[in-house]
Amino acid sequence: MKSYDRALPIALLRAREATLAPFRRELDAIGLTVQQWRVIRVLAEGEARTAGELSALCVLMPPSLSRILKTLTAHGLIARVEDEDARRVRVRLTPAGHEKYHEMAGKSAAIYARLEAAFGTARMEQLLDLLTDLRETADRLNGEVDSGAG
Numbered sequence: 587m588k589s590y591d592r593a594l595p596i597a598l599l600r601a602r603e604a605t606l607a608p609f610r611r612e613l614d615a616i617g618l619t620v621q622q623w624r625v626i627r628v629l630a631e632g633e634a635r636t637a638g639e640l641s642a643l644c645v646l647m648p649p650s651l652s653r654i655l656k657t658l659t660a661h662g663l664i665a666r667v668e669d670e671d672a673r674r675v676r677v678r679l680t681p682a683g684h685e686k687y688h689e690m691a692g693k694s695a696a697i698y699a700r701l702e703a704a705f706g707t708a709r710m711e712q713l714l715d716l717l718t719d720l721r722e723t724a725d726r727l728n729g730e731v732d733s734g735a736g
Contacts, residue, residue: 605701618686622654626664628640628643629679630687630691636669637675655677659677
């Protein structure tokens, strides 16, 4: 077994915390959590989304997302949208939500640019490609385990 500090999950968590730190500081200053920001970022792309879509895109568990959506609605940052299927609820950003997005977007871009400049653009692209490959490999292996369990 690898040493604790060379364990993949720990290395990923440490990298996540280190990269999120400057984002957290800026988000705290404008009254958002990292998870709320992820929802706002996805909705800022313009398309109204269902809770299921947001859960998958934002990598949030449904109970957490439910709380986040209630909070964002209470703060007037998102609103429900009518859907052709009355059983399905979609949400979109409100004008106040768009303002909040624009308030953070420039700060976020500057943080990313600083990190990428220090780490290297080519290395950042390689890392993102490797992480995508790792996720796809793990998903495939998890599917093999799930299908073999029945």
